[in-house]
Amino acid sequence: MFSLTWAATGGLYTAVATTIVGKDGLVVAVELNPEPFARLLRLVHTSALTNVLAFNVALSDVSGDRVRIVKPWYRNDTASFPCKTESDQAGAITTRTLDKLWKQVGSPQVRMVKLDVEGFEPLVIRGARNFFSRGITDFALVEVSEWTEARTGVHYSEVYTELARCGFEQVYIFQDGSLVRVRTDENASLPVNRNVLFSKE
Numbered sequence: 001m002f003s004l005t006w007a008a009t010g011g012l013y014t015a016v017a018t019t020i021v022g023k024d025g026l027v028v029a030v031e032l033n034p035e036p037f038a039r040l041l042r043l044v045h046t047s048a049l050t051n052v053l054a055f056n057v058a059l060s061d062v063s064g065d066r067v068r069i070v071k072p073w074y075r076n077d078t079a080s081f082p083c084k085t086e087s088d089q090a091g092a093i094t095t096r097t098l099d100k101l102w103k104q105v106g107s108p109q110v111r112m113v114k115l116d117v118e119g120f121e122p123l124v125i126r127g128a129r130n131f132f133s134r135g136i137t138d139f140a141l142v143e144v145s146e147w148t149e150a151r152t153g154v155h156y157s158e159v160y161t162e163l164a165r166c167g168f169e170q171v172y173i174f175q176d177g178s179l180v181r182v183r184t185d186e187n188a189s190l191p192v193n194r195n196v197l198f199s200k201e
Helices: 009-021 034-046 098-104 121-126 129-135 147-152 157-165
Strands: 003-005 027-030 052-055 058-060 066-070 081-084 093-097 110-115 136-144 170-175 178-181 194-199
Touching: 009 027, 009 034, 009 052, 034 052, 058 121, 093 098, 098 129, 110 121, 121 129, 121 136, 121 147, 121 157, 129 136, 129 157, 136 157
Parallel strands: 003 027, 003 110, 027 052, 058 093, 110 136
Antiparallel strands: 066 081, 066 093, 136 194, 170 178, 170 194
């Protein structure tokens, strides 16, 4: 079993994923912010997790851009998002597409991905069309946020459009303790500001 969590947020989802995939599985954790990334590495080492690969990169639709980290006023210790920078300022992070990262780890078949990148989800998905189309067999759990348009100029509905193009035809939300299927036709009200489960099944 192979699972990836592409937004590590200090290790919470990584720790859960390592238990799910077991010792023979692998979790790939990606975190752009150095502070939670350092916490993630501490968690991996102190817990002797031998089934985790961790990357301190910024996922985007292109590889090689230099970005700086913007920390919003809330939850400054974990939440952050990238902003393109033209200079080689100290602490700048280089972007990488998820397609490139997936290829670098051997293009494995992945059962599930969790994507939470503070409003940049449509851009990450654009840079991961091969991964989402050919690499994932089952599910994508994606945070869909109204911040997307303000931060990227792309409407959050693009998450739904891009994933449908990659074969994720079924959409679900968790509501009142249950998994509820969501309509995504033209007249549907697409869920926003929540985690949404996209399925190929």
